[in-house]
Amino acid sequence: xxxxxxxxxxxxxxxxxxxxSLDSLLENxxxxxxxxxxxxxxARRDHDGAKRKAEQHIESIQRKAQAFQKEQSSMDRRxxxxxxxxxxxxxxxxxxxxxxxxxxxxxxxxxxxxxxxVDRLRTECTSQLGKSDEAAMEPYGKLRHLVTSLRPLQDAAxxxxxxxxxxxxxxxEDLRQTIQNSFAADLEGTLKKMNWPKPTDTVPLALExxxxxxxxxxxxxxxxxxxxLEHSVSTQAPKQEPPALWALEVMVHxxxxxxxxxxxxxxxxxxxxxxxxxxxxxxxxxxxxSTFLQNAVQPLxxxxxxxxxxxxxxxxxxALSAFITALLPMLKRKLYSFATQVSSQPQxxxxxxxxxxxxxxxxxxxxxxxxxxxxxxxxxLAHFLLDTCGYFAxxxxxxxxxxxxxxxxxxxxxxAGELDYDSVSSExxxxxxxxxxxxxxxxTVTNRYRPLASFSQKMRFLIDIQxxxxxxxxxxxxxxxxxxxxSSSTIGRTVPGVSVERQSEVQGIKxxxxxxxxxxxxxxxxxxxxxxxxxxxxxxxxxxxxxxVKEPERxxxxxxxxxxxxxxxxxxxxxxxxxxxxxxxxxxxETAGLYHSLRVRSxxxxxxxxxxxLRETLRPYAAVTTWGSLTSASATTGGSAPSAELDPxxxxxxxxxxxxxxxxxxxxxxxxxxQALHAIQNYIWDQVLLxxxxxxxxxxxxxxxxxxxxxxxxxxxxxxxxxAGMRRLVEGSVLLGLPVRGEIPRVQRGKSGxxxxxxxxxxxxxxxxxxxxxxxxxxxxxxFEVDRLLFTDNESARQVVRELxxxxxxxxxxxxxxxxxxxxxS
Numbered sequence: 001x002x003x004x005x006x007x008x009x010x011x012x013x014x015x016x017x018x019x020x021s022l023d024s025l026l027e028n029x030x031x032x033x034x035x036x037x038x039x040x041x042x043a044r045r046d047h048d049g050a051k052r053k054a055e056q057h058i059e060s061i062q063r064k065a066q067a068f069q070k071e072q073s074s075m076d077r078r079x080x081x082x083x084x085x086x087x088x089x090x091x092x093x094x095x096x097x098x099x100x101x102x103x104x105x106x107x108x109x110x111x112x113x114x115x116x117x118v119d120r121l122r123t124e125c126t127s128q129l130g131k132s133d134e135a136a137m138e139p140y141g142k143l144r145h146l147v148t149s150l151r152p153l154q155d156a157a158x159x160x161x162x163x164x165x166x167x168x169x170x171x172x173e174d175l176r177q178t179i180q181n182s183f184a185a186d187l188e189g190t191l192k193k194m195n196w197p198k199p200t201d202t203v204p205l206a207l208e209x210x211x212x213x214x215x216x217x218x219x220x221x222x223x224x225x226x227x228x229l230e231h232s233v234s235t236q237a238p239k240q241e242p243p244a245l246w247a248l249e250v251m252v253h254x255x256x257x258x259x260x261x262x263x264x265x266x267x268x269x270x271x272x273x274x275x276x277x278x279x280x281x282x283x284x285x286x287x288x289x290s291t292f293l294q295n296a297v298q299p300l301x302x303x304x305x306x307x308x309x310x311x312x313x314x315x316x317x318x319a320l321s322a323f324i325t326a327l328l329p330m331l332k333r334k335l336y337s338f339a340t341q342v343s344s345q346p347q348x349x350x351x352x353x354x355x356x357x358x359x360x361x362x363x364x365x366x367x368x369x370x371x372x373x374x375x376x377x378x379x380x381l382a383h384f385l386l387d388t389c390g391y392f393a394x395x396x397x398x399x400x401x402x403x404x405x406x407x408x409x410x411x412x413x414x415x416a417g418e419l420d421y422d423s424v425s426s427e428x429x430x431x432x433x434x435x436x437x438x439x440x441x442x443x444t445v446t447n448r449y450r451p452l453a454s455f456s457q458k459m460r461f462l463i464d465i466q467x468x469x470x471x472x473x474x475x476x477x478x479x480x481x482x483x484x485x486x487s488s489s490t491i492g493r494t495v496p497g498v499s500v501e502r503q504s505e506v507q508g509i510k511x512x513x514x515x516x517x518x519x520x521x522x523x524x525x526x527x528x529x530x531x532x533x534x535x536x537x538x539x540x541x542x543x544x545x546x547x548x549v550k551e552p553e554r555x556x557x558x559x560x561x562x563x564x565x566x567x568x569x570x571x572x573x574x575x576x577x578x579x580x581x582x583x584x585x586x587x588x589x590e591t592a593g594l595y596h597s598l599r600v601r602s603x604x605x606x607x608x609x610x611x612x613x614l615r616e617t618l619r620p621y622a623a624v625t626t627w628g629s630l631t632s633a634s635a636t637t638g639g640s641a642p643s644a645e646l647d648p649x650x651x652x653x654x655x656x657x658x659x660x661x662x663x664x665x666x667x668x669x670x671x672x673x674x675q676a677l678h679a680i681q682n683y684i685w686d687q688v689l690l691x692x693x694x695x696x697x698x699x700x701x702x703x704x705x706x707x708x709x710x711x712x713x714x715x716x717x718x719x720x721x722x723x724a725g726m727r728r729l730v731e732g733s734v735l736l737g738l739p740v741r742g743e744i745p746r747v748q749r750g751k752s753g754x755x756x757x758x759x760x761x762x763x764x765x766x767x768x769x770x771x772x773x774x775x776x777x778x779x780x781x782x783x784f785e786v787d788r789l790l791f792t793d794n795e796s797a798r799q800v801v802r803e804l805x806x807x808x809x810x811x812x813x814x815x816x817x818x819x820x821x822x823x824x825x826s
Contacts (some may be wrong), residue, residue: 431524533586611679677725
């Protein structure tokens with residue numbers, strides 16, 4: 001038995017009860033057998049049908065193959081006969097060559113047909129000129145449209161027919177030129193009838209219609225060219241200057257002839273040293289014909305271009321701007337010729353460029369000339385001369401040589417080193433006359449290149465001339481300080497053979513004057529550069545530089561390495577330039593920083609010189625030893641007048657501070673005096689107050705001396721400045737001079753304060769005088785009470801220091817000072 005049958009039976013009959021379903025199982029098996037037989041018959045029939053169709057298809061393919069072979073053999077025989085070839089491969093090559101010739105012939109026929117069409121349009125247009133302008137413009141429009149439509153086809157065909165396209169474009173251009181010449185001739189005829197260029201305000205009534213028709217025809221003829229130009233440059237930056245309107249060119253032609261007559265050849269008006277002649281003549285033309293342009297031309301421009309893309313361009317929609325644009329080619333030709341003649345003469349070249357920049361400014365300011373757009377400034381004829389014609393480098397050299405020569409003459413002037421007391425306010429530091437003149441020179445340089453349109457040209461002027469001269473002067477001032485230091489050093493003062501005259505140059509008022517020259521000049525130029533950095537012109541330059549530095553290739557191409565630019569201008573260039581929406585850094589940061597450091601250095605040297613001189617004059621005062629022996633009787637005479645040993649220092653204060661008050665300004669004088677007073681204070685504190693013992697009269701004398709010093713300083717630098725500079729010494733003298741207002745204590749100190757005293761006992765307190773009180777009822781502290789409180793403990797010491805109003809003295813200072821009183825020591 002088949003194993004599958006056995007498995008089936010085992011599955012269906014697993015128990016004796018399953019035998020009851022045997023009949024139904026047999027019926028089910030029979031029905032499945034019938035179905036399988038039926039499916040088998042259907043499959044056999046389908047197989048037989050597919051086999052017959054396959055045989056029929058094979059027979060059909062065989063018949064077609066036989067027919068193809070027969071036809072191929074026939075074609076080969078005919079091809080061999082036609083091409084007279086021995087093999088089919090040779091016949092195919094000859095046949096393809098013939099077909100290529102036919103294709104070329106077909107293309108040539110198309111070209112000929114296209115050329116015939118072009119010639120027909122050209123002939124039709126020229127035949128209509130002078131008869132019907134509208135009829136003449138129609139074939140020209142078709143020809144122009146043909147050129148326009150062929151260009152994209154040429155691009156798609158990868159430049160397959162460049163000569164054909166060039167020929168058709170030239171034919172269209174020639175036809176346009178023919179039409180333009182015809183229309184221009186008509187307009188010239190009208191202008192002659194108007195006696196042009198005779199100045200007039202309006203067109204004669206009899207010629208208005210003719211005038212309008214001739215002008216409008218030229219505008220219509222040019223309009224499509226202008227629109228194509230606008231569309232082609234709409235995505236370009238910066239835009240090129242717009243061309244002149246043909247109608248305005250016709251009007252300018254007569255003016256140009258007159259211009260050439262007056263400003264060429266040997267005419268008296270054609271002078272190389274007077275370029276302002278022909279430039280002024282041009283501005284006179286604008287003034288003369290402005291009214292006519294406004295009345296006769298402006299309405300026609302608005303009529304023709306209003307509502308088009310050209311209406312946004314002043315050179316097309318504004319009659320005066322269009323007239324200026326038409327005059328510019330005449331001026332450019334003249335400038336090119338003029339510059340060629342004066343290029344070898346620096347003064348004349350410089351004069352020419354400055355006159356051209358002034359002319360540009362006149363057109364922009366007086367006539368609001370901005371041909372591309374009101375928002376885009378006109379680059380000007382100066383840009384044409386300097387950039388297009390390439391005279392910038394030569395002009396920059398001329399201006400740099402002039403500035404350097406002027407700088408040298410400023411430095412060599414006999415009064416260059418004198419302080420200029422009239423150039424600044426009374427409270428400002430006084431610069432040298434050379435510094436003031438240098439600032440004026442560099443302002444003049446700024447005015448010379450301020451009108452330039454090119455950013456890179458402005459930056460070259462700034463770096464190569466202005467900052468370069470600033471650096472030269474800064475180096476000169478630094479060398480002056482170095483020479484002063486070398487001459488005034490200890491070695492310089494003690495080297496044998498040094499003349500008295502040489503020493504006097506670095507001592508006294510002469511030495512102070514030398515330092516004040518550097519200080520005042522550095523301060524003046526530093527403030528000038530800070531002011532320049534806030535000028536709109538330099539702010540815009542700095543913003544543009546910050547924007548361009550993001551494209552290093554642009555900076556490197558025009559200005560050199562970006563690091564060199566940073567070293568010359570500002571270290572903030574190239575960094576994140578804005579904080580809270582404000583631009584950080586400025587164009588003169590680095591140069592101003594150099595002058596700032598020079599000012600600080602010179603100020604420190606002034607302070608050092610003053611301090612040294614003042615300390616030297618105090619040596620006799622420090623040698624006084626009678627402070628503790630002065631009595632009340634001597635205090636009557638000694639306490640009311642300063643010590644005689646102070647006289648040299650008081651004379652020096654009068655001399656030095658009187659000069660400083662005028663030379664360095666109020667604020668700087670106060671800074672310097674405060675530092676000098678600190679030196680006086682430290683010297684007297686260390687060499688006088690802490691080295692001697694003082695009686696009541698001696699303390700009074702010291703207070704008088706300190707007050708005298710303060711009053712002398714106040715005379716020259718302002719009230720209260722003396723006390724502010726010697727606050728510690730003033731407070732020390734006040735503490736030292738406390739009056740003895742209480743009785744002598746019953747319990748004496750064991751030893752003097754120098755060896756360390758025993759603390760006071762509260763039971764042995766000072767007996768106070770109840771009558772020793774102020775008018776307001778507040779009790780005044782006496783010497784012994786203060787002494788007791790200072791040495792009781794730190795808390796009471798701090799308390800008494802506060803009560804006495806001693807702000808600069810610490811508890812330790814107060815104790816050291818009070819030990820200097822003879823009464824306390826005893």
